[in-house]
Amino acid sequence: MMTWTRGSQRKVAALIGFVLAFGLGGLLAGGAFFGGATQKPHTGLSISAGPLPDRCRNAPTTIEAAQALDPQVAVAPNSDLANMSSLSLVVWCPYPTLVERFQSWAWIVIEPNPVADPVNEFTQVSSDNQGVILTQVNGSPGIESSPDPSLQRPGAVEFVSGGDYVGVYGNGSIPLAGLIGIADSIVFPSTPSPSPSAGTSPTSDPSTTVGVVTP
Amino acid sequence: MLWRSDTRIGVASLLGGLFVVLVLGGQWALDPSIAAATSCTTNPQAQVEAQGINSNGNGYSNAIGEKTDIWINPSQNDTCPRVSSIGVMYTATGSVAEAGYWEQSGYSTTVFLEWWTPITGYGEKDAGSPGSADQYRTFRIQDLNQDGVWSAFIGSTNYDSTPNIGGSLVEGTPLDNGERHLSTDSEYAQFNNMEGYPANGAGYTYVYDITMYLDTDGSSGYNCIWESYVSNYVKQQTPTCSGY
Numbered sequence: 004m005m006t007w008t009r010g011s012q013r014k015v016a017a018l019i020g021f022v023l024a025f026g027l028g029g030l031l032a033g034g035a036f037f038g039g040a041t042q043k044p045h046t047g048l049s050i051s052a053g054p055l056p057d058r059c060r061n062a063p064t065t066i067e068a069a070q071a072l073d074p075q076v077a078v079a080p081n082s083d084l085a086n087m088s089s090l091s092l093v094v095w096c097p098y099p100t101l102v103e104r105f106q107s108w109a110w111i112v113i114e115p116n117p118v119a120d121p122v123n124e125f126t127q128v129s130s131d132n133q134g135v136i137l138t139q140v141n142g143s144p145g146i147e148s149s150p151d152p153s154l155q156r157p158g159a160v161e162f163v164s165g166g167d168y169v170g171v172y173g174n175g176s177i178p179l180a181g182l183i184g185i186a187d188s189i190v191f192p193s194t195p196s197p198s199p200s201a202g203t204s205p206t207s208d209p210s211t212t213v214g215v216v217t218p
Numbered sequence: 219m220l221w222r223s224d225t226r227i228g229v230a231s232l233l234g235g236l237f238v239v240l241v242l243g244g245q246w247a248l249d250p251s252i253a254a255a256t257s258c259t260t261n262p263q264a265q266v267e268a269q270g271i272n273s274n275g276n277g278y279s280n281a282i283g284e285k286t287d288i289w290i291n292p293s294q295n296d297t298c299p300r301v302s303s304i305g306v307m308y309t310a311t312g313s314v315a316e317a318g319y320w321e322q323s324g325y326s327t328t329v330f331l332e333w334w335t336p337i338t339g340y341g342e343k344d345a346g347s348p349g350s351a352d353q354y355r356t357f358r359i360q361d362l363n364q365d366g367v368w369s370a371f372i373g374s375t376n377y378d379s380t381p382n383i384g385g386s387l388v389e390g391t392p393l394d395n396g397e398r399h400l401s402t403d404s405e406y407a408q409f410n411n412m413e414g415y416p417a418n419g420a421g422y423t424y425v426y427d428i429t430m431y432l433d434t435d436g437s438s439g440y441n442c443i444w445e446s447y448v449s450n451y452v453k454q455q456t457p458t459c460s461g462y
Contacts, residue, residue, distance in 0.1 A: 058309045058432070060277060096310040097279055112310045117364075118385045128366065131381035132338040146337060146384070154339025161337050161386060168385055170311060172336045 059096035066093050069101055074192055076101050076113050076167060082188040084181050085109045085171075108174040109185055113167050121163040140164065140186045149179045158182050165191030258298035258399045264435035265397035266405065266452040268442050268459055270414050270425030277391050278425070281306050283360030283415035284392035285422050288318055289408035290348050290355055292327045298400035302407040303330075304357050306368075306390040311336055313387035315368035315380055317359040318395070319348045327351075331359075331370040331378045335386045345370075345377040354410060362415065364388050389417050393431055396440070396452030405440040407452040424448050430461030 066087060069077035076099055079087050085105040092104035100114040118124045125146045129137045138147045138160070145162025150173060158173030160182045171186045173179075269277045270284075286304045294300060303318025313335040321327045332342040348355050349372075358371035366382040392414045396407025413422040427447045435441070441457035444450055450459060 058307075058312065060309070097276070100310045102310050112386070114310070116385075117388045121385075124366065124382075124385060127382045128337070128384035132383070134339075135337055148337050148339070151339055154341075155334060156339030157336050159337040161384070163385075170336065170386055172311070 059094045059102060061095050061097055063092055063094045066090055066103070069093055069095070073099055073101075075165070076115065078113060078165075078167070078169075078189055078191055079103065080111065080171075080185045080188040081190070082181075082184045084177065085111070085185045085188075107177065107181075109177055109182065110172050111185070111189075112170040112172070116163050116166055116168040118163060118168060125161075138162070138183075140169075140183070145186070147179060147183065150175045150177070160186045162186060164189075167191065260399075262301070262397040262399055262434075263401050264405060264440065265395060266407075266433050266435055266440055266442050267393050267395045267431040268409070268428045268450050269431040270392040270412050271427050271429050273426045277309075277429070277431070278414050278416070279309070279391060280389045280417040281392045281414040282362055282364060282389050282417045283358065283422065285356060285358040285360075285411075285413045285415070286392075286394055287354035287356050287410040288348075288394075289410070290319065290327065290351050290353055291406060291408065292321045292351050294321065294404035294406055296321060296398070296400070296403040298398065298403055300399070300403060300405065301395065301397045302409075303332075303395045304359060304409070304412075305332075305393050305395065306359055306361075306387075307393055308387045308390040311386050313383070313390070315359050315361070315370075315383070315387060316395070317357045317370035317372075319355075329372055329377060331368075331380065333368065333380045333383055333387075335383050337386060338381070338383050341380065341383075343378045345372075348372060356411075360415060361388075364417070391431075392425065394428075394450065398440075405435065405452055409451075410445075410449040412448050428459065430457070430459040433457075 066077060066079055084107040089106040090103060091106050092102065094102050096102045100112065102110065102112050104110040122144045125137055125144050129135045129146055134151060135146050135148045138145045140160065140162040141164065143162050143164035145160060147160045148156055148158065150156060150158035152175060157175045158177055158179050160171045162169055169189065171182050173182050271277050284304050284306050288302050288304065300321045301318060303316050305314050305316030307314040314333065316332045319327050319329050327348055329345045329348045330342060331345065334340045355372055359368055361368045366384050367379050369376050369379040371377065392412065394409040394412065396405050398405040412425050412428060414425050415422050425448060428444060428450050430442045433442065439454040440452055441455060442450055442459035443453055443455050444458040
């Protein structure tokens, strides 16, 4: 058992002095030099994240027009938080990626699936990112994450079904359970579109027939 | 009572520590620039972004990488952070992988990698200095094998990579970005030789042209200035990028 000697008392006193001098002093010096603004800011490219129409660079369309153009992609949910009658925005972003936003501020992004091995992909994403959890949506593989303001995470469910990659997102205030309910309510046409489509470079944009505005 | 010498050493150290604390604490309390810095916003107060477009006049939507020279200019005497960066954004979700540098108070610049997707949220890594001022440094952000891991380069050095951020950012639009976090600061940024790497493409190629992508700076004066089909500025001048 260690006993306190005068020598050790001296060392402790000296240690406290050094801590005050170089610890607290250093902290205050840092505060002085950097003014409390040393924290890396969230930069602009990410801060406007979300389905902003001006980022999509297309004019809004209707779900009916979208379904006429591509019934495989233009699917719609049927839940209290998101259904055909509560649609507030439908826009190709660009074709063949469709964004739907609802009055609840839930929003959906649907596109032909670009992921060759969804189970493996989702497993890796879940493993690499804290709070991202493997899930299933109507038996299809997926991942989900709860809203988290500290990470600017709005709440999300992503899954692959019917040849589509589907993301169902919130606005930070919709509970994950509500987003799962939206995902569960989506019914896909029986005939899936070709998959995967990773790396394809669209040479034409059929959505121009429904009012695309180019930059 | 006489103090022993070892006790005096300890007390002297304590007093010395308190002296340093008081002196620096006083400086911190009195310096008005320090108080002003607390008004810096976490999110940018203004930003100007430009995008590379294809020959058909549309923005890229299938870039799996971007390579652009960014001017290292840390002499703006800013009070709050100023950012010059490039990135690939999947516009449908706003998912983005971004590389560049940020400047703190006019004398310190730091290279960073940042990402955001709705499923993973926000992440960021700092990676040291971009080098001396008043030169272009080539930044690159890419996921050439589309495995969800985006790698950031300065010159030929891969200074960091994202975790696997998944299928909501497989490809996107190449952008450059100038931003500030205090309305009275500079938003100056300078970009040259914007190149995109199209999915299934043969490699990096110059964009066909650069157009305005986003401007939240209002009428305060910083705008997208078209310099050539592969270069642009963010500076106080009448805007010349198309897309306004």
